[in-house]
Amino acid sequence: MLKAYRYRLYPTEEQTAFLNRQFGSVRYVYNWALALASTTYQTQGNGVTRFQLDKRLTALKQELPWLHEVASQPLQQALVHLDKAFTRFFREKKGYPRFKSKRGTQSATYPQGVKIHWENGVLYLPKAGWIRAVFSRRFQGKVKTVTVSRVPSGKFFASVLVEDESQVPDAVPETRECAVGGDLGLHDFVVLSTGEKYGHPQWLESELYRLKILQRRFAKTVKGSKNRAKIRRQIARLHEQVANRRQDFLHKLSTDLLRRFDTVCIEDLNVAGMVRNHTLARRIAQSGWAEFRRQLEYKAQWHGKHVRVIGRFAPSSRLCVCGYYNHDLPLTDRQWDCPTCGRHHDRDVLAANNIKRFAFVEHDTGRDTPGEPGERPPVDERRKP
Ligand SMILES: [Zn+2]
Known part of the structure; x- marks a missing residue:
């Protein structure tokens, strides 16, 4: 089963500045892709595929060298998130994806490259280095994704999604009495x-x-x-x-x-x-x-x-x-x-x-x-x- 664990992070000043740049870049890419997809949707009536967006992102990074300063996987992950938001909009008739604002919770998702050192109480993020963390509970299993976020009060967290290989138990029979x-x-x-x-x-x-x-x-x-x-x-x-x-x-x-x-x-x-x-x-x-x-x-x-x-x-x-x-x-x-x-x-x-x-x-x-x-x-x- 998939389970999520959330840990508080304590980045240094330097790491904080870096993470803020990382969040800013993720937000920029997300909003850029959303604008692109919206224009396509309005003019042609259909969305843009992930593949097309990935290709455009490579081109965008050549235009904007500062996007190279941050970890690249969270940028690609922003496209995955947008793709999901569009799927929800088209298939499940949920609301149209919205632009991400500077206010509110900021986040970056890493599909891989994150390491955890339980004993030292640190978590490694690509390009940000080892960040001090408080691990309230340990987990066992395979890490699927790690989402680092900054909530409006300024605190940092890492949410780790883990596949723990445990089986879903058989459902108990249902009765009105219970x-x-x-x-x-x-x-x-x-x-x-x-x-x-x-x-x-x-x-x-x-x-x-x-x-x-x-x-x-x-x-x-x-x-x-x-x-x-x-x-x-x-x-x-x-x-x-x-x-x-x-x-x-x-x-x-x-x-x-x-x-x-x-x-x-x-x-x-x-x-x-x-x-x-x-x-x-x-x-x-x-x-x-x-x-x-x-x-x-x-x-x-x-x-x-x-x-x-x-x-x-x-x-x-x-x-x-x-x-x-x-x-x-x-x-x-x-x-x-x-x-x-x-x-x-x-x-x-x-x-x-x-x-x-x-x-x-x-x-x-x-x-x-x-x-x-x-x-x-x-x-x-x-x-x-
Ligand atoms: Zn009656």
Whole structure:
């Protein structure tokens, strides 16, 4: 199986300057190739092949000698990345590739030539030399690629993708008894069909408050000033802290769920409905759900377990087990009683149970979820705390 390991790097000043040049060159080549491919796409209606781009890159390097000063493989790798981005655009109908910005995380990917010396705590990068690194965990297996990056707060990392030759375990059989449904929301991060509720981490609110203050301060600074750069770094550091603690929370939760259950059923979030809302809290929640799903899926694969994702518009918090559909349930009502069968419902727990139910119906019958599609308001309106 492929596994990724991430290590912090501590380059010297000289190495930092070099890596920054390396990132700049990778970004330059990527943007140059994207511009070239876009022109071709606009004028001829098709993309440019990797082969063509490789040939053009050789010519470009003769025009721009400074491209020779950095390692060449990450430059070629930039073309591989662009090629993948175009494949996603053409085949999977994902967004059109975007230009890489100077701001944000910078990176360079090395397909080979990287060496690791565990005992000395150093990592070798072509043309940059041995860089001090902290190896939190060792791995065994074959290195596929190494991606070196600089995050907005200024820290450097190396992500090592390793093929460890281990086999994917046989999947355990699925039963409704060993399955759990999870309803993702803004009020609670996830509510389980067992009735358990996992709130959003408590620290989130105070960090968001600090972030707002910093952003307000940032808006008042003069462009290009030292103070502006300083506050930008502070904001980046805070974002990083939020991201790290969130990762921690999500890892614990996803591991715990897959340890307890064989199948985890969640909803495919209505992403299109979500992006209309731009508040920070929602953006963070939304990316949290996406990351949660990603973690569940790869961890399920590691352990031979299952994740079932159901379609978007299942009317899950309004549909009673008896079949009664509560059309008039206001968003503010967190609980309701079924007039037909008398059952009492907590709407989030009901939603989680319906997600589990639908996940098995979809799976068993191959049919789409029952209920009344389209009846459901978009997620952002629905999840108001
Ligand atoms: Zn009922």
